[in-house]
Amino acid sequence: MDFEIIFDNLGLYVEGMWLTLELVSLSLLAGFILAVPMAIMRVSKNYFIAAPVRLFVYIFRGTPLLVQIYIIYYGLGQFDAVKDSFAWPFFKEAYFCCLFAFALNTGAYTVEILRGAIAGTPFGEIEAAVSVGMSRILMLRRIILPSAFRRALPAYGNEVIFMLHGTSLASIITLVDLTGAARIVNSRYYSPYEAYLTAAVFYMGLTFTLVWLFKKLEFKWFAHLRPRKETV
Amino acid sequence: MKKLSAFLMSIFFLIAVGSVQAKDWKKVRIGIEGAYPPFSSIGADGKPQGFDIDIAMALCKEMGAECKLIAQDWDGIIPALLARKYDAIIASMSITEERKKKVDFTEKYYNSPAKFAVKKGTMADFTKEGTKAAIKGKTVGVQRETIFDRFLTDNYDKDVTIKRYGSQDDVYLDMLSGRLDMMMADSIAMTDGFLKKDGKDFELVGPSYSDPKWFGDGAGIAIRKGEDDLKMKFNKAIKAIRANGTYKKINDKYFKIDIY
Numbered sequence: 205m206d207f208e209i210i211f212d213n214l215g216l217y218v219e220g221m222w223l224t225l226e227l228v229s230l231s232l233l234a235g236f237i238l239a240v241p242m243a244i245m246r247v248s249k250n251y252f253i254a255a256p257v258r259l260f261v262y263i264f265r266g267t268p269l270l271v272q273i274y275i276i277y278y279g280l281g282q283f284d285a286v287k288d289s290f291a292w293p294f295f296k297e298a299y300f301c302c303l304f305a306f307a308l309n310t311g312a313y314t315v316e317i318l319r320g321a322i323a324g325t326p327f328g329e330i331e332a333a334v335s336v337g338m339s340r341i342l343m344l345r346r347i348i349l350p351s352a353f354r355r356a357l358p359a360y361g362n363e364v365i366f367m368l369h370g371t372s373l374a375s376i377i378t379l380v381d382l383t384g385a386a387r388i389v390n391s392r393y394y395s396p397y398e399a400y401l402t403a404a405v406f407y408m409g410l411t412f413t414l415v416w417l418f419k420k421l422e423f424k425w426f427a428h429l430r431p432r433k434e435t436v
Numbered sequence: 437m438k439k440l441s442a443f444l445m446s447i448f449f450l451i452a453v454g455s456v457q458a459k460d461w462k463k464v465r466i467g468i469e470g471a472y473p474p475f476s477s478i479g480a481d482g483k484p485q486g487f488d489i490d491i492a493m494a495l496c497k498e499m500g501a502e503c504k505l506i507a508q509d510w511d512g513i514i515p516a517l518l519a520r521k522y523d524a525i526i527a528s529m530s531i532t533e534e535r536k537k538k539v540d541f542t543e544k545y546y547n548s549p550a551k552f553a554v555k556k557g558t559m560a561d562f563t564k565e566g567t568k569a570a571i572k573g574k575t576v577g578v579q580r581e582t583i584f585d586r587f588l589t590d591n592y593d594k595d596v597t598i599k600r601y602g603s604q605d606d607v608y609l610d611m612l613s614g615r616l617d618m619m620m621a622d623s624i625a626m627t628d629g630f631l632k633k634d635g636k637d638f639e640l641v642g643p644s645y646s647d648p649k650w651f652g653d654g655a656g657i658a659i660r661k662g663e664d665d666l667k668m669k670f671n672k673a674i675k676a677i678r679a680n681g682t683y684k685k686i687n688d689k690y691f692k693i694d695i696y
Binding site: 376395 | 606
């Protein structure tokens with residue numbers, strides 16, 4: 205172990221960590237905003253509303269994230285129609301391509317997580333909502349979605365961690381995230397052990413922070429399921 | 437217990453002796469890159485091809501060794517040599533001081549200058565002294581941690597945006613898509629691997645760069661330190677194929693000029 209390599213490049217790793225955090229939080233935010241309406245469409249009994257979402261989920265869960273990134277970054281850049289379009293200033297940037305791929309990918313997984321949670325809504329809750337005369341929208345807003353979010357939380361926590369690790373793929377299209385920093389250090393000093401171990405420690409720190417955050421959230425959201433404290 | 441430890445000791449001893457003993461190098465494993473045409477690429481049949489590959493095969497034949505080629509990404513090409521995944525690197529690797537700290541090199545087997553390339557007509561020619569003014573504000577693509585990356589990073593980091601790629605092929609893709617204003621790489625690799633193929637709209641621009649501080653003394657074969665017998669065998673073989681015309685035959689297959 206050569207600690208000098210690690211300390212000399214700590215700044216590079218910290219910068220990489222910020223980019224990783226930026227990518228993961230923005231893509232999760234965008235993915236979630238996409239996923240909620242799509243999950244509602246997905247549980248619709250109307251085939252024409254549910255089918256497009258099923259197709260979207262099928263495509264993005266059916267292919268590896270790495271392949272999606274290659275297609276979006278290198279693949280789209282090959283067509284003149286894309287290069288002449290208004291969208292090119294965005295797709296020209298590796299940063300945007302990454303966000304685009306990540307958001308769609310995590311969106312697809314989140315749709316399925318939410319769909320499962322919505323489908324698992326206890327019938328009694330819906331019955332109660334109907335019996336007090338709630339409209340469908342009100343029922344969705346007050347009963348079904350909050351209840352589903354709560355049930356989806358543990359699975360979604362997992363998805364967030366997967367996404368954090370998924371962002372390491374940003375380094376293959378020239379972005380210097382945590383893994384990108386490790387790649388630079390590795391190829392500069394030819395010492396993969398130090399380079400990647402440092403990145404691993406950073407990732408572990410981030411993961412444990414996320415795990416801790418979700419534990420806090422679960423504690424709060426599942427308050428009604430906690431055993432009651434003994435009263436004297 | 438005593439017997440067991442004696443047994444283990446003898447095994448360790450055997451292993452230690454085995455690794456010290458000089459190898460006869462009847463079998464040599466060679467690391468190649470496979471993403472650097474025309475020197476090294478993977479052909480339509482899935483087999484490696486190119487100048488590096490032909491040279492490797494010719495050297496092996498000359499040394500009377502049986503060679504196995506192992507493709508490895510550039511990022512890990514030296515670590516994998518040090519980890520004994522193969523015994524030599526024949527991948528157009530320039531002989532630089534920095535790399536000599538980690539590995540040994542044979543004599544060069546070719547040498548060609550570095551140049552910039554741009555889309556045709558987007559840039560006027562410039563001189564070595566005028567480089568800074570000419571490339572200011574541009575986005576330049578290079579393969580990560582090559583001599584070209586080092587040169588740009590050390591000299592023009594503040595003047596240009598450097599985008600670093602895992603392979604030269606990826607740099608070409610982003611030149612074509614227009615994400616890069618210019619790229620810097622080996623002049624021959626760019627001419628034969630890009631300009632004559634997909635990059636017909638592109639041209640070389642500016643002077644040739646060959647300052648040994650960054651660009652080294654040509655491309656050599658990298659070998660783990662301390663394996664001098666293998667190094668000597670390679671050096672002898674390089675001389676031999678230069679003398680007997682094998683080198684010229686391979687050279688002429690790919691290039692119009694002698695690139696030695």
